[in-house]
Amino acid sequence: xxxxxxxxHLRALIQELRKQASVEQxxxxxxxxxxxxxxxxxxxxxxIRRLNTxxxxxxxxxxxxxxxxxxxxxxxFTVAAFNFSGSAVQKLMQSKCECLTIPQLLKKNPKAKNxxxxx
Numbered sequence: 001x002x003x004x005x006x007x008x009h010l011r012a013l014i015q016e017l018r019k020q021a022s023v024e025q026x027x028x029x030x031x032x033x034x035x036x037x038x039x040x041x042x043x044x045x046x047x048i049r050r051l052n053t054x055x056x057x058x059x060x061x062x063x064x065x066x067x068x069x070x071x072x073x074x075x076x077f078t079v080a081a082f083n084f085s086g087s088a089v090q091k092l093m094q095s096k097c098e099c100l101t102i103p104q105l106l107k108k109n110p111k112a113k114n115x116x117x118x119x
Contacts, residue, residue: 004037010082013103026112028062032102035064035119036082043082044119047071048091051079051118060115062102073097080105 005011014033021029035044046063049071055061060078067079069087078098092099100108109115 005040010036013082016103016106020106020110024111026110028112028115028117029106031117032062032064035117036102046081046118048073048088051077054118055079060105060109061118062105062115063118064102065119067092078105 005014014036017029017033017036020026021033044063044065045068046065047068047070051061051063051067052071052073052075055075055077057075058077061080063079063081065081066083066085067081067088068085069089069091071091073091073095076096076098078100079092080100080102082102084092084099089099105115
């Protein structure tokens with residue numbers, strides 16, 4: 001029997017994402033909620049190197065998991081994730097990239113326009 005995440009903050013975030021998806025008719029938020037609902041061993045872990053190769057300049061991306069600091073950046077973009085390593089935050093800030101939590105991005109862009117998921 002699957003019970004879902006035990007982290008209270010993650011449960012609240014998933015509930016908020018589902019609510020926002022329904023209110024704004026934004027399928028992207030529903031997809032992010034489903035990815036965050038997976039067991040922790042199946043949640044996404046993405047290195048900065050991969051973000052650098054998969055993103056374009058000034059793009060907005062969501063990582064439904066954790067961002068790690070392996071690699072270098074050569075352009076600016078905005079990344080939102082459930083969690084960041086310390087070195088990832090440091091490298092993103094040095095490269096003038098915007099580093100947000102998923103709730104911050106949800107408030108900033110409730111309609112989920114011009115964003116994509118990196119998983």
